[in-house]
Amino acid sequence: MTTRRLAPLLLAALAPLAACGDDGDPASSGGQGTVRFTTWGEEYIEQEIPAGDGETGFLDGWAVQYDKFLVSYHNITVADDAGAVGYQLAKPVFVDNAKPGKKELMPAFALAAKAWTKVSYDITTASADATVVGGADPADLAMMVQNGYSLYVEGKATKGAVTKTFHWGFKTQTHYQECQQATDGQNLFGIVVTNGGVDTSELTTHGDHLFYNRLQSSPDPAQRTVLLFDEQAAADDAPNGDGDGEVSLPELCQKQFDPGTYDPSGFNVASIGDFVINLSRTVGHFRGEGECEVAPLEARRPAFPCDDYR
Numbered sequence: 001m002t003t004r005r006l007a008p009l010l011l012a013a014l015a016p017l018a019a020c021g022d023d024g025d026p027a028s029s030g031g032q033g034t035v036r037f038t039t040w041g042e043e044y045i046e047q048e049i050p051a052g053d054g055e056t057g058f059l060d061g062w063a064v065q066y067d068k069f070l071v072s073y074h075n076i077t078v079a080d081d082a083g084a085v086g087y088q089l090a091k092p093v094f095v096d097n098a099k100p101g102k103k104e105l106m107p108a109f110a111l112a113a114k115a116w117t118k119v120s121y122d123i124t125t126a127s128a129d130a131t132v133v134g135g136a137d138p139a140d141l142a143m144m145v146q147n148g149y150s151l152y153v154e155g156k157a158t159k160g161a162v163t164k165t166f167h168w169g170f171k172t173q174t175h176y177q178e179c180q181q182a183t184d185g186q187n188l189f190g191i192v193v194t195n196g197g198v199d200t201s202e203l204t205t206h207g208d209h210l211f212y213n214r215l216q217s218s219p220d221p222a223q224r225t226v227l228l229f230d231e232q233a234a235a236d237d238a239p240n241g242d243g244d245g246e247v248s249l250p251e252l253c254q255k256q257f258d259p260g261t262y263d264p265s266g267f268n269v270a271s272i273g274d275f276v277i278n279l280s281r282t283v284g285h286f287r288g289e290g291e292c293e294v295a296p297l298e299a300r301r302p303a304f305p306c307d308d309y310r
């Protein structure tokens with residue numbers, strides 16, 4: 001598993017981005033090609049996030065296994081450098097990335113052979129009319145709709161003889177834009193469709209990000225971003241929680257974070273819950289380790305993320 005860096009969390013509204021670059025047709029081929037979008041939770045969500053050195057797994061000895069990783073995708077959009085939309089998903093898609101394998105998000109479609117530099121998507125509240133793909137359970141979609149969730153994770157963490165379960169439903173509304181990946185040492189924005197070719201974009205979800213100890217990568221390389229669960233586990237224990245073995249979001253929202261261990265990176269957070277809710281916006285990625293700019297979509301956001309979860 002390669003080391004990851006955190007996607008920037010942009011909590012302010014983004015100014016429109018000026019178009020830039022060339023005419024966006026490096027393929028110069030004419031004709032058209034086929035475009036596919038898939039999603040995958042990688043080994044971390046399918047199998048386990050093990051104990052490790054902080055970057056390869058939990059620094060404090062925990063291991064996490066997901067039973068559900070439910071994602072509500074909306075508005076998957078492919079546009080060119082001038083903003084002309086070549087494709088936009090008409091119906092939302094519902095998927096469970098705890099199910100094994102890479103899942104097709106929609107049927108393959110054709111696009112003109114050229115660079116499509118602007119790929120974006122949303123993870124927003126699940127919709128009853130969503131297309132259920134990849135073997136996801138329609139009952140889980142109904143649960144998401146009923147509770148107003150956009151993302152829901154369920155699983156267990158173990159350390160020695162201790163097991164803590166979790167069922168966390170997130171209501172965050174997040175837009176992922178300017179999706180890009182490092183290719184041959186450069187950041188390639190969006191996708192390149194070639195004449196007769198097939199291009200596949202994976203909207204990868206990173207299950208480890210919920211357990212990071214900082215909200216943005218530190219400019220100081222000595223300050224590592226690491227995976228931790230001790231504080232989350234302690235949120236279930238007295239005096240913060242009810243000790244029933246289940247770490248709930250309200251319990252996380254009661255638990256102040258240790259500033260010696262957790263770095264809010266300048267964001268307004270007071271509890272471990274605020275960390276986890278903010279980090280829920282960073283699970284969305286592009287083509288494996290590729291990144292997108294993260295933009296919250298809520299018209300109103302509370303002073304602290306937990307204010308909507310107590």
Ligand SMILES: [Ca+2]
Nearest residue numbers: 236242244246
């Ligand atoms: Ca509990």
